Amino acid sequence: MKSTIAKRMNKLLSLCLVLFACLALSATAFADPKTAKKYAREATKAYADGNYELALAKFEQAYAEDANPALLYNMGRVYENQANFDAAIESYKRFVVSPDVDQDARADALDRIKTLNEVIALTRTPSKSSKSSKSSTKPVLADGSCVNINTADATELMKLPRVGDSTAQKIINLRSQKGAFKANTELMEVSGIGEKTYAKLEKDLCPLGDATPAPVAAPAAPAIAPKAAKVAPTPQQAKVAPAAKVAPAAPAATPKKDLPVLEI
Numbered sequence: 001m002k003s004t005i006a007k008r009m010n011k012l013l014s015l016c017l018v019l020f021a022c023l024a025l026s027a028t029a030f031a032d033p034k035t036a037k038k039y040a041r042e043a044t045k046a047y048a049d050g051n052y053e054l055a056l057a058k059f060e061q062a063y064a065e066d067a068n069p070a071l072l073y074n075m076g077r078v079y080e081n082q083a084n085f086d087a088a089i090e091s092y093k094r095f096v097v098s099p100d101v102d103q104d105a106r107a108d109a110l111d112r113i114k115t116l117n118e119v120i121a122l123t124r125t126p127s128k129s130s131k132s133s134k135s136s137t138k139p140v141l142a143d144g145s146c147v148n149i150n151t152a153d154a155t156e157l158m159k160l161p162r163v164g165d166s167t168a169q170k171i172i173n174l175r176s177q178k179g180a181f182k183a184n185t186e187l188m189e190v191s192g193i194g195e196k197t198y199a200k201l202e203k204d205l206c207p208l209g210d211a212t213p214a215p216v217a218a219p220a221a222p223a224i225a226p227k228a229a230k231v232a233p234t235p236q237q238a239k240v241a242p243a244a245k246v247a248p249a250a251p252a253a254t255p256k257k258d259l260p261v262l263e264i
Helices: 002-030 033-048 052-065 069-081 085-096 103-124 165-178 184-189 195-204
Strands: none
Touching: 033 052, 033 069, 052 069, 069 085, 069 103, 085 103, 165 184, 184 195
């Protein structure tokens, strides 16, 4: 009984080994390095021409023919130029964990992964400056000026301390309902402006009935002396040698385009 079971187990194991060998041979048979190199050359040319969509398609075709890790690196470079940073990072990660890759290229890929992660973090996290941009856009009252609450628009009213866009609109609405203000203290009828707030902005209010102080007149421009009459050139002055022709500057050298550095 035991010998029969052992024979069956050995037979099953032999069949598994044969099946595994057949699968390995079939995978090798389907790999076509020659066709892969052809696609890779076409991809490299498309990359050099800036046709990243075609370059990516050709690199993918090459990888389907021959799963050379160098193609993963090159696809990462294409994704990077397309600003598809997530896909670029994924390609670089697959490259660096592949066996037998060039160590310099692996180090470069690791640097690119780090840099791209930093770029993604910066572009997806609002900066402190953007958070405080609203407060920095508040209009500022010029020195020596004041705000006339009977004539000021919303932008002018926002120059008052503690008065934002919403409060400025409330002041305008109240003015429209009851007519011109007779006293600046009527601002305390506006929701959000209490005695403490009014005390802070009172110094910037124009006395009602007075216009905003006129700006200081600019000093008059100095008189311009009349142009002197043109003096006819002497015969000697008239015979002036023509200026020498200046050779056009040589065009700046066009920088070489960044190419995939790995070949298969």
